[in-house]
Structures are given as C-alpha cells and as structure tokens.
Amino acid sequence: MNWKDWFSGDRPPASTAEAWLPMLDARSGHSRQEAVEALGKLRAPAALPGLLARVNDWVPQVRRVAGIAVRGFLTDDRLEAWPAALPALADVLRGQRADHGPLLATIADFLVAPDRLRRLADVRGTLPPVVGRWLDTVEWRAASPVERPALLSGRLCSADIVTARWALERIEDLPGGPARSALWLAACDSPTDPVRAHALRRLCDTTPELGTATAQRLALDPRGGVRDVALAFLRRSGGTDAVRVVAESQLQAQALVGAPHGGVPAFAFLAAVDPASTPVRAERLLALAGDVGPKAPLRAVALDHLIRASTDDRQQHWLRCALGDASPRVQRVAAESVGRGVPGLSPAELWPLVMAHGHVVALRRGLTMSRSWGLWTQFGALLDLTRQPLPEGGADALLHAIERWEVSTRLGVSAPGEPQAGRLREQWRDASPVLPPALRARLSFALSTCGLLTAR
Numbered sequence: 441m442n443w444k445d446w447f448s449g450d451r452p453p454a455s456t457a458e459a460w461l462p463m464l465d466a467r468s469g470h471s472r473q474e475a476v477e478a479l480g481k482l483r484a485p486a487a488l489p490g491l492l493a494r495v496n497d498w499v500p501q502v503r504r505v506a507g508i509a510v511r512g513f514l515t516d517d518r519l520e521a522w523p524a525a526l527p528a529l530a531d532v533l534r535g536q537r538a539d540h541g542p543l544l545a546t547i548a549d550f551l552v553a554p555d556r557l558r559r560l561a562d563v564r565g566t567l568p569p570v571v572g573r574w575l576d577t578v579e580w581r582a583a584s585p586v587e588r589p590a591l592l593s594g595r596l597c598s599a600d601i602v603t604a605r606w607a608l609e610r611i612e613d614l615p616g617g618p619a620r621s622a623l624w625l626a627a628c629d630s631p632t633d634p635v636r637a638h639a640l641r642r643l644c645d646t647t648p649e650l651g652t653a654t655a656q657r658l659a660l661d662p663r664g665g666v667r668d669v670a671l672a673f674l675r676r677s678g679g680t681d682a683v684r685v686v687a688e689s690q691l692q693a694q695a696l697v698g699a700p701h702g703g704v705p706a707f708a709f710l711a712a713v714d715p716a717s718t719p720v721r722a723e724r725l726l727a728l729a730g731d732v733g734p735k736a737p738l739r740a741v742a743l744d745h746l747i748r749a750s751t752d753d754r755q756q757h758w759l760r761c762a763l764g765d766a767s768p769r770v771q772r773v774a775a776e777s778v779g780r781g782v783p784g785l786s787p788a789e790l791w792p793l794v795m796a797h798g799h800v801v802a803l804r805r806g807l808t809m810s811r812s813w814g815l816w817t818q819f820g821a822l823l824d825l826t827r828q829p830l831p832e833g834g835a836d837a838l839l840h841a842i843e844r845w846e847v848s849t850r851l852g853v854s855a856p857g858e859p860q861a862g863r864l865r866e867q868w869r870d871a872s873p874v875l876p877p878a879l880r881a882r883l884s885f886a887l888s889t890c891g892l893l894t895a896r
Contacts, residue, residue: 457484464490469499476502480509485521488513492528495543496535507543514550522551523563526575530568548578569600576603580610589619596627596635604635611642621647628654633663640666644673652679659683660690660705667705671712680713691725693732702735711745719749726761736767743770747777759785763793763809768801775805784812787821791828800833807841816856816864819845823867826874839879846882855892864892 460482463475476494479487491513494506513521529547532540551557557579564572576595583591588610595607604627611623624646627639640658644651656679659670674680687706690699699706707725711718722742725734734742743765746758759782762774778784785793787810794806810818822842830838855861868887872880887893 457482457487461487461490464494469497469502472497472499473502473505476505476509480505480512483512483518485518485524488518488521488525489528492525493531495532495540496537498537500538503538510543511546514546516556519556519559522556523560526560526563526571527566527568529571529574533570533574544574548574551575552578552582569602572600573603573606576606585615588614589623592623593626596623596639597630599631601632601635604630604632608635608638617646621650625650625654628658633661633666636661636663637666637669640669640673644669648677652677655679656683659709660687660700662701662705664708667708667712671709683709684713691721693728696725696728696732696734696738702737704737704741707738707741718745722746736765736769739765739767740770740773744773744777747773747782755782756785760789760793763790763806764796766797768805771797771802771805775809778809778812784809787813787817787824791821791825795828795831798831800831800837803831803834804837807837810841815845815848815853816860820860820864820867823864823871826871839876842875842883843879846879846886849886849890853890855890861892868893 457479460475460478463471464479464487466472466475472494476491479491488510491506491509494502495510497503497506512518513525529544532544551560560575564575567575576591579591580588592607592610592614595603598604598607608627611620611627614620614623621643624639624643628636628643630636630639636658640651640654643654651673655670655673655677658666659674659680660683661667661670671680674683687709689695690706691703691710696703703725707721710721722745725738725742726746728734740762743758743762747755747762750758759774759777762770762777763785765771784790790806790809794802807822810821813821822838822845825838856864868883872884875883884893
C-alpha cells in the first residue's frame, strides 16, 4: 500500500485474504502491521507461513501482532495449515531480533499431541534441518520413557548427521541396559561413519558379546575410523582371525571384481594385522590385469603402501607406476608422496609421464611435483616446457608456475655455478620471447639481481 492509499483510507476489503497476503512484504511497517492484523482475524491457512516470517520482523509492533496472529492458528480447526507452514519456522528458530522462546514453546505444546504429530508425518522428511531437529527435541521432551527408544531408533540412521548425533547422545539418558544396547546396535548401520564408530565403541564397552560379532562385520567398513574402532576391540578379544579369512578371500583374483568397495577395506585390514606381508600382497594385486585387475581405489592404496615401504630405485619405480596410471586418483598418490618428502622423479622422467595423459590436470600435478627440485633445476625445466606442445589450458598452468617461481626468488638467491649457469642463459634466451612482457621483465630483473644475467 502506498502512502496516498494509507491516508485516504483506500484499503483492500478485510474479507479477502488474497488481497492482504502481498502486503506482508510491504516496505512500510504500518502496512505490514495492518496486513498481519487483518490476516490474524481471517485465520486463512495460506497466511500462516507469511505470519511466521513476520514474527521475526525488524519492527517491534509487527513482531508483536504477528505473534498474536500465529497463536490464533493453535486450534484443531486450523491444524491443516501447519504442515505447509512448518518450513517458515526456520526463520523464527534462527531469528535473533527478539526472544521467540515463549511463542515456540506454545507452538510446541500444541503440535506435540500424538494425533497432531501424525498429521505432520508426511512432511517431516521435507522440512529444513533446523525445523526437523526442533521437532525431534519437542517430541523427545513430551515422550514417555516407553516411547523414547522407538523415537531414537528412527533418528539414529538419519542422513542428517546432527540429528543422528543428537539421538546418540540421548541414548545415554535411557534407563535399562538392553534398550541402550539395542539402539547402539541399530546405530551401527547409520549412513554416517562417525555415528557408526561411536555406536560400535559404546556397544563393545557395554555389551561385549554383541560387540564381537558387530566389530567383525565393521572391521571391513569402508571408513577407516570405523575400522580402527573395530580392530582395536578385536585385538583385545582375539577375534581378528575370522575377519582375516574373509578379507583374504575378497582379494583373490576371482573374487576381486565383486569385492565390497573394490577390496579397499579388506586390503586396509590385512595391512593393519599383517604389515609384513603387505608389500607382497600389493605387488600381487598390481600384477593382475584386465577385468580381474584391481580398480583405481585399490591400486591407489596398494601403490601408496609400496611407496611408503620401499626406498631408492624401488621407490622410484612405484612412483613412476603411480604417476603413469590412467586414473587421476592414483596419480595423486605420486604427488602426495613427493609432497611428504619422497624424492621426486627427474625432469627427464616426469614430463614424458605427465604429457602422456594429455590433460591439463596431469600437467598441473607434474608442475606441483617439480617444486621438490632445486630452484635452478626447476627453472630450467619450466623454460624447456615453453617450447613443448601442451594440452588445452596448459599454457596458463605453465605461466602460473613460472610466476610462482619468480615470487620464490624474492627472498634472495644466488646464481648457480658453471656449466649450469651457461645452460640456463641459453634456455632463457630461447624461451624469453614467448613469455608475456610483464612476466619477462620481472624474470629478467630477478635473474640480473642474482647475477645470472648481466644487468643492462
């Protein structure tokens, strides 16, 4: 409503909710207040979401009348309005312009009745997480001790980790060991690994007989944190042998194709219980080819173990295998190994392996690995790349690497000795014309400052 209509008294008819609804978002606080008051009297179900939004309005008078209007919907004849309006509660729960606690408590007291909660069941899965968590808390407080285990059982396997963690914490509040153990066991099937790990730990602590069987199952979990909990308990109880038999069977050539999670959990478990045999096992897996060969995740894990376990020429061999693999996931193993201190490949070995993939991502990975070389070795290798054919996007990646190299010289470097200095001057003379002028000028200054070039 504009100011002329306001002062002239030309307002929408009070009997039409559709005419008032747009005014809930009017710029004028007076207009919003009038719309809230009118819609509060009409109690139209379609108005409830907008009224909930106005509960957190920046004008105190609008907030006050919005709270009154919302309370008018807390009757059974207006229960039909709440399923569609519940998402709007998110703004009230997050709102900080006023204390909404009393209103939220009143809404909770109304909705918590079992017959009303059943009317909301169809929309529970579509609610914003903050609203769903609020409803869970409300329902928990109202539930009897007999009802609470069933309530938690439905939340423990929620895809929302906050909801699942909330349910985990509530288990400790339940009376009776059997009820708690049953819920710990159910939580071991949660889709989120922190929940599975915590539930398994508590199950093993409180009910060891159930914990043994569950730990043997979760010892081959795809997540390392869950496997660690299971393995720690099985080592204490002496239950690793049964899992070992299963893990070894999954890594056999004829079973590898259908192994759960590509055989990675089985390999990781065997590496933990029998580290001495891991290199031999990894080499055997990598020797398999074709359809029976390991998939990229298992190749990555196997090569990572081999690189860590070997030294000198063997380590360089496995590094070349990782970098030459067709999978970017396996190639990352090589880059990460060099990043943690493994000696890198020489330029003559690195660039052919990187260029063979024909992709700029592989080139960037190689440029990252080149930082392990000496400063001047890296500079010469980068200059050589300026005269080689690069994959799409490779020129920009190379220029970025050269710029990074120039920045690294600003702390002060000394020119290399001969004959390396002479080779670098020749490389610079050949490569400098293809560089952008601004970068060429900065590099020329850096090379002159350190004494490699004669200042002009």
